[in-house]
Amino acid sequence: MISRKALVVACLLITAVAAFAADANSTTQPNPAAQAFSRLKSLAGSWQAESSMGKIQSTYEVVSGGSVVLERITGPHETPMITAYYLNGDKLQLTHYCELGNQPHMIAKNIDLDRGEIAFEFAGAGNLANPNAEHMHSATLRLVDNDHFTADWTLFDNAKPKLTMNMQYVRVK
Secondary structure, eight states, rough: OOHHHHHHHHHHHHHHHHHHHHHHHHHHHHHHHHHHHHHTTTTTEEEEEEETTTEEEEEEEEEEGOOOEEEEEEESSSSSHHHHHHHHETTTEEEEEESSSSEEEEEEEEETTTEEEEEEEEEESSSSTTSSSSEEEEEEEEEEETEEEEEEEEEEETTEEEEEEEEEEEOOO
């Protein structure tokens, strides 16, 4: 017959082994947001795109000790626009500083590393007059290879999609 002390020791040992295995398993599972952010860092440099609104030039720069990827978009609009991509804990997020004067904040809700796809969804905005005001509401990036990617940005107005701008980017060498 097993003593009560031996049973307690066996239970503690099983609990410790299970906790160690869970911890080891969690460290071997890379965070998809961190992996996607690393892929975004590889965009550093100059890019050109064709879009329905004309030619676009974008530059990507890794700043702030590697914690932010800064995108500067110039093109047919009057002033450059800035988008900052960053990790917030285990989430990949962006803030888009729009020519409309608002600052949509989006969170990557779908990350498919095999396809190179990162889909961001609206999570709030600074300087938005009201929830129905025009604003960028979603963005999907598809990182095709080291020299090509696409970006689809969807503008909402009156709580519905108004326009999706598709850009086919090529790295400037």
